[in-house]
Amino acid sequence: MDFNISDEVKLMQESVRDWFKRNLPLDKMREIDQKGHPMPKEVIEGLAGLGVIMGVIPEERGGQGLNWFKQAAIAEEIGYGDPTAACAAAFMAVMTGWGFTLDRYASEGIRRDFIRPAIAGKKFIGIATTEPGGGSDVAGFKSKAEKSGKNWILNGEKTFISGVEECKLWGGGYWVNVRTGPAPAGAAHKNMTSFFVPIDAPGVEMTECYRDAGRMAISTAGFTMTNVKVPDDYRLGEEGKGFYYTMEGFDNARILIGASSVGITQRVIDEAIPYIKERKTFGIPLAKNEGIQFELSDIYKEMEASRLMYQKTAWMQDIRYDEEGWLERKGKAKTFQPTDIAKWIAMLKWKAPALALHAAERAMLWLGAAGYTDEYPFQMAWRGVMSYVVGAEGGQNIQKIVIGRELLGNEFVPYK
């Protein structure tokens, strides 16, 4: 067991940090946060140029051939560089976590027309699962697809989807889950099929953007699908197996959000420490007050635990993909079952964003009025990372159910 971080990973993190210092310093990030979406195109192009978006896709398919450990270390720095979580949401969780998984099940046509241009920062690809009637509760899904010759006809609505405005502007499309058969009682996850739907396909209409509390640089909206025709080639993997592919996508996105949240916490600490060491009240620096110092120590301790947690989950995922095959699933996971890994990922997704939220809140309180203003990034971070506590990439309670399932057995899952 070696806990040293290699020179290679350190340099990757240094590159990302330098890129943010040069291209998205805090002043600029604040400006983007205040102006709101769409995300400036130069941000995606710059990060794509650096090779961090979908870097985990194998070189043969246009990625960098990074492993999950490296990609997660990069995600930590993305969170550090942009503590509003907008870049982490758009380019790590959505484009990289889901993009990598999409690439495994997509046809050559989707890879050529959408995934490769997205790796180059020219297009946006995202995930659309949640519907007005259900998100975590897949039994509520109403969107459906029916076979029509060599095509499929999709109807339904997706909502609370990240990046729809950017996708419309830059081109691209979404991984969409729909029913291709009725939901059997107690097994609502069955008969779900995944498709790729280009955002400009006839019949796709974007709905109005939501006015989110945070991560303002990336849009949240929805879209309706009215008789949207896609070729069978746009079906992802096997018919009726969409739920399983989706769980894999969630796993990958959650690793990156967990790692990004560690970066956000580190940034909060790094921004707060100089102030609390310098600012004096009642004749002593703020940092000399145990009420502040002990909280800082506690947050630091939890952050290091979260960092080890994301490193372990990424390491487990690397072993999984080594055994399954990185390009297509040809082998079987042996060392860790996907559900074993899901347990760790659930712990990470539960812990890391909640900690970043807590850290940002405490930092605002340590600094007092100054911390509450936009002079410091705490409120931007607090509003942004709240998104991942509320439920983006899976609600907190869902993570608890996943962990409970692994500890107690499937028969104790409270809802099916």
Added chain:
Amino acid sequence: MRIIVCVKQVPDTTEVEIDPKTGTIIREGVPSMLNPFDEFALNEAIRIRGTGQIEIVALTMGPPQAEEALFKCLAIGADRAVLLSDRAFAGSDTWATSLALSRAIEAVGDYCAVFCGHQATDGDTAQVGPEIARQLGIPQMTYVEKVEELDGKSVTCLKETDEGYVRLKAKLPALVACISPSSFVPIIPKMGQILKAKKKTIEKWGADKVAKPGDKFGLDGSPTQVVKTYPPPKKKGGGVKISDPPDAAVRKLVEYLRKEGLVR
């Protein structure tokens, strides 16, 4: 044809701590970085090479952990990296260091130019570059802000002086010691470049590989010895700290300077 870029790994801090017992720089617990002047020299070598067939070799003398700095050089764009590391080099002053580096440069061979930073941010001697030129018997250009041209026969550089700039031209091979202008925008290694660098091998050479008969390295080869190293005493008191928003701070600063009679 080759450009050999001499680099050094230095502590990543502006406040170097000295061990009072040994008089040496405390490196434990201090993160390291590539000396910024050397980084500029490497960037200039890469820029001036363009698409030409010039091989860039990064060379350093240091402890095994200096590999980290060489790894970064490979990621930035160096083709090869050589680490000169041996206990025999321990305690070298600038002269012994320049001798070891010159011998390594000769061992790499076929070089048209040697690029280096004009000084390292830890020792701040600015002696090693010129001494390498002396050891190799080649012309040197110091305080170089820009390498303007490098053809098969000569190198043309812009040198910064107190009065302005001087354009210098030297026959090859020559040594170019670079400063780091404020306009310098370093190459940020991309993920793909870092992965490619990982596939390269950092060559590790000991004293045996480079020494010529009669060479003395380390303490034995050092005509000077550091008797004592200490940081300058910290100034106590003095100065006025203004920590207001920019507009108010500028007003207060001007007011202060006028009051002190420093401006009218």
